[in-house]
Amino acid sequence: MSIRKNFDLSAYLVVGPENTKGRPVETIIKDAIESGFTCVQIRSKVASAIELIQLTREASEVIAQAGKSDEVALLVNDRLDVILAARKQGIKVDGIHVGQSDIPVEVCREYLGEDSIVGLSARTHELLEYIKTVDVSQIDYFGAGPLHETKTKPDCGLDLDGKIVIRSLDEISELAQLSPIPLVIGGGVKLADIPPLAETGVEGFFVVSAVTEADDPKLEATNLVKTWNLHKLSQNKTNKISPFI
Numbered sequence: 001m002s003i004r005k006n007f008d009l010s011a012y013l014v015v016g017p018e019n020t021k022g023r024p025v026e027t028i029i030k031d032a033i034e035s036g037f038t039c040v041q042i043r044s045k046v047a048s049a050i051e052l053i054q055l056t057r058e059a060s061e062v063i064a065q066a067g068k069s070d071e072v073a074l075l076v077n078d079r080l081d082v083i084l085a086a087r088k089q090g091i092k093v094d095g096i097h098v099g100q101s102d103i104p105v106e107v108c109r110e111y112l113g114e115d116s117i118v119g120l121s122a123r124t125h126e127l128l129e130y131i132k133t134v135d136v137s138q139i140d141y142f143g144a145g146p147l148h149e150t151k152t153k154p155d156c157g158l159d160l161d162g163k164i165v166i167r168s169l170d171e172i173s174e175l176a177q178l179s180p181i182p183l184v185i186g187g188g189v190k191l192a193d194i195p196p197l198a199e200t201g202v203e204g205f206f207v208v209s210a211v212t213e214a215d216d217p218k219l220e221a222t223n224l225v226k227t228w229n230l231h232k233l234s235q236n237k238t239n240k241i242s243p244f245i
């Protein structure tokens, strides 16, 4: 079965060589997926196409060695060309994440096929209106943010007047309710943000530096996943309590 029909966005790692403090990207990915991360995106603004293909190969192998190729989705940021080249070399890549000024989702879908995951950043100025009205027929999930300003992506949240606009938890809750497809939130997300984010009803969180820059990435990844899962579990239990008891 295609992973597109059953993928889990709850704990989503975004990573590239510029984020790891010199440590191998594959080691960070291994730590994250062994800790329960459910989705990995290769994202680099400095790596060449050849380097990106190699990073994708290593990520795919690490996921396979953990026996998680059918559970953990592997996506590449922006680079449709890299995914096509990687697939041509037999590398299992599950899809792409693009933003509003990247290759259009329809083109990604056409080239990657129906079994692939296509994620889109919903980082627009009229976000609520956008989420209510956009055609989501070719998109599998929205990524949105930032929850906080972040040096990982300094332009993120930049408004037309040059000010950074961050997303409040109330706004995120509203977005989660309105969105016809799953929504993941990132941008400066750290462990303390996980409980309130889990309460908003979003499908998951995405992080770069919380894991990739941690002194102990495995410990940090474990804490993030455990905290998310604990909150979801207690929410489900609360929701199941009968109002008649």
Ligand SMILES: Cc1ncc(COP(=O)(O)OP(=O)(O)O)c(N)n1
Pocket: 012, 014, 041, 043, 077, 078, 097, 098, 099, 100, 102, 119, 120, 121, 123, 142, 143, 144, 153, 184, 186, 206
């Ligand atoms: C899961 C997720 N959400 C949002 C983004 C940001 O994508 P984009 O707006 O295209 O910016 P860049 O990442 O390309 O700088 C993301 N990468 N992942």
Ligand SMILES: Cc1nc(C(=O)O)sc1CCOP(=O)(O)O
Pocket: 014, 121, 123, 143, 144, 145, 146, 147, 149, 150, 151, 152, 153, 156, 157, 186, 187, 188, 189, 206, 207, 208, 209, 210
């Ligand atoms: C890639 C990306 N997209 C964002 C958005 O808000 O759309 S924030 C972001 C970077 C997140 O990095 P960190 O976890 O280190 O803050």
Ligand SMILES: [Mg+2]
Pocket: 077, 078, 097, 098, 099, 102
């Ligand atoms: Mg992009």
